[in-house]
Amino acid sequence: MKRVEEIVQLVESGEVEKALALIPKVKAEASDDEKYMLAEQLFSWGVLDEARAMMEELALRYPDEGEVRLFLAEIYTELDEEEKALEILADINEDDPLFPRACLLAADLYQMQGLEEVSEQKLQKALERLPDEPLLEFALAELYFSTGQYQKSIDLYQKVLEQETSIAGTFIPERLAESFSLLGEFEQALPYYEQTLQEKIDSHTLFGYGFTAFQAEYYQTAIEKLTELKELDRDYAPLYLYLAKAQEHEGQLAKSYETAKEGLLVDEWNKELLLFAGKIAIKLGKAEEAEAHLRKAVEIDPGYIEALLALASMLMHDERYEAAIDFIEQALQQGEYDPQFEWVLARAKHKLEMYSDALNHYQEAYTFFKNDVEFLEEYGYFLIEDGDRERAKAMFQQIVRLDPAHTEAAQMLLELEE
Structure with missing residues (x-):
C-alpha cells in the first residue's frame, strides 16, 4: 500500500514523471490489492491504458470477482470499447449484489447507442432488485427526460426529491422545473424555479x-x-x-x-x-x-413567411400597393408561397384597378379562406363592384351561414336577392 501512496503523493506534489516511473515496479512487485488500488488511481487520473492492463490481469485471476469485472467494464466504457463493456456486464447475473450497478452502467451504454428501450429495461430490472433506490430512480428519470417523456420523469424526480435534493451534480428541483415547463404546465414549474434560485x-x-x-x-x-x-x-x-x-x-x-x-x-x-x-x-x-x-x-x-406578410401588410397600410405587389411577386419567384400572398395580391391589384388580375387572386385565395368571414366580405364586395352579383350573393350567403348575427351581410344578401 505504501508504494501506491508514494505514487499518489508524487502526483499531488506535481512530480508526475517520477510517479509514472514507479508504476512498472509496482506492477511487477505489488500485491493484487495494491494493483487494484493503483488501477483506481490511474483511472481517476485518466491513465486508462495502464489501468486496463492491470484490471485485465486481475480479471483473469479472479473471474468470479464482481467488483473486478465491473471496474474493468467502467474502464472499457471510458475507452469507448462499449461492446467489451457490455459483454462483461451481461455475465453479471441477477443474484449478484452488483447486478443493479451493472444494469445502471449497461443502461448508460445502451442509451449512448440510441437504444433507449433497452436502457429503460435495464433500469427497470435494477429497480426490481432495489426498489426506491434514489440513484436508480434518478437514472430512469433522466432517461425519460432526455427522450421527452416529461410526465414519467416528473413522477420519478418527485420520488427522488423525497430523499435527495441533488444527485450527480444535478439539482432535482431544477429538473422538475424544466420538466413541468416543457410539458406546458408553467404555473407548476414556477415554485421549483424559486427553489432552484435559492440554491444557485x-x-x-x-x-x-x-x-x-x-x-x-x-x-x-x-x-x-x-x-x-x-x-x-x-x-x-x-x-x-x-x-x-x-x-x-x-x-x-x-x-x-x-x-x-x-x-x-x-x-x-x-x-x-x-x-x-x-x-x-x-x-x-x-x-x-x-x-x-x-x-x-x-x-x-427569404422563406420567413411571418416576416414577409408583416412587411407586405405594412406596405399595404401605407398604400404602397405597387411595392407590396413587387415584394410578394419577388418572394413567389424565389419559390416561397403562402395562401395569404394571394389575398395580399388580390387586395393590392384591386386598389390599382387591375380587376382581372385581382379576380384571379381572389379566386385562388377563396380555396383557402372560404370559411373566413373577413375574406368573404371583401371578396363579395369586389364581385359586386365587378358586376358579378350571383357569385357575390353566394359569398354573403356563406357569411350568414358562418355568422348568423352578421347583420350587414344579411342586409346585403337581401339587397342582392331583390
Missing part, C-alpha cells in the same frame, strides 16, 4: 424562470427575472425577445423596442427579434425603422 443563480436558471413566467402570463415576474439575467450576462441573447415581449404585454412599448434593439446589438442575425422589433416599431409609428427590421429578417431567411 445562473443564466440558464434565470432564463428558464423568466421564460416560464412569460408563458404563464406572469409578465411582471418575467420582466424581473429576465432583467436580472441581463444584469448578470448581457450577452445571453435569448433573453431579449421574451423580455421585450413581456414589456409589450405590460404596455411598455418604448421600453420593449429599446430592449429589442439591445438584443440586436448582441445578435444582429436573430430573425425572430428583427420581426418583433419591426412590429413594435410599426406600433410606435417608426415606419422607416420597421421596414428596415422586416427587410433584414427576410434577407436572413
Whole structure:
C-alpha cells in the first residue's frame, strides 16, 4: 500500500514523471490489492491504458470477482470499447449484489447507442432488485427526460426529491422545473424555479424562470427575472425577445423596442427579434425603422413567411400597393408561397384597378379562406363592384351561414336577392 501512496503523493506534489516511473515496479512487485488500488488511481487520473492492463490481469485471476469485472467494464466504457463493456456486464447475473450497478452502467451504454428501450429495461430490472433506490430512480428519470417523456420523469424526480435534493451534480428541483415547463404546465414549474434560485443563480436558471413566467402570463415576474439575467450576462441573447415581449404585454412599448434593439446589438442575425422589433416599431409609428427590421429578417431567411406578410401588410397600410405587389411577386419567384400572398395580391391589384388580375387572386385565395368571414366580405364586395352579383350573393350567403348575427351581410344578401 505504501508504494501506491508514494505514487499518489508524487502526483499531488506535481512530480508526475517520477510517479509514472514507479508504476512498472509496482506492477511487477505489488500485491493484487495494491494493483487494484493503483488501477483506481490511474483511472481517476485518466491513465486508462495502464489501468486496463492491470484490471485485465486481475480479471483473469479472479473471474468470479464482481467488483473486478465491473471496474474493468467502467474502464472499457471510458475507452469507448462499449461492446467489451457490455459483454462483461451481461455475465453479471441477477443474484449478484452488483447486478443493479451493472444494469445502471449497461443502461448508460445502451442509451449512448440510441437504444433507449433497452436502457429503460435495464433500469427497470435494477429497480426490481432495489426498489426506491434514489440513484436508480434518478437514472430512469433522466432517461425519460432526455427522450421527452416529461410526465414519467416528473413522477420519478418527485420520488427522488423525497430523499435527495441533488444527485450527480444535478439539482432535482431544477429538473422538475424544466420538466413541468416543457410539458406546458408553467404555473407548476414556477415554485421549483424559486427553489432552484435559492440554491444557485445562473443564466440558464434565470432564463428558464423568466421564460416560464412569460408563458404563464406572469409578465411582471418575467420582466424581473429576465432583467436580472441581463444584469448578470448581457450577452445571453435569448433573453431579449421574451423580455421585450413581456414589456409589450405590460404596455411598455418604448421600453420593449429599446430592449429589442439591445438584443440586436448582441445578435444582429436573430430573425425572430428583427420581426418583433419591426412590429413594435410599426406600433410606435417608426415606419422607416420597421421596414428596415422586416427587410433584414427576410434577407436572413427569404422563406420567413411571418416576416414577409408583416412587411407586405405594412406596405399595404401605407398604400404602397405597387411595392407590396413587387415584394410578394419577388418572394413567389424565389419559390416561397403562402395562401395569404394571394389575398395580399388580390387586395393590392384591386386598389390599382387591375380587376382581372385581382379576380384571379381572389379566386385562388377563396380555396383557402372560404370559411373566413373577413375574406368573404371583401371578396363579395369586389364581385359586386365587378358586376358579378350571383357569385357575390353566394359569398354573403356563406357569411350568414358562418355568422348568423352578421347583420350587414344579411342586409346585403337581401339587397342582392331583390
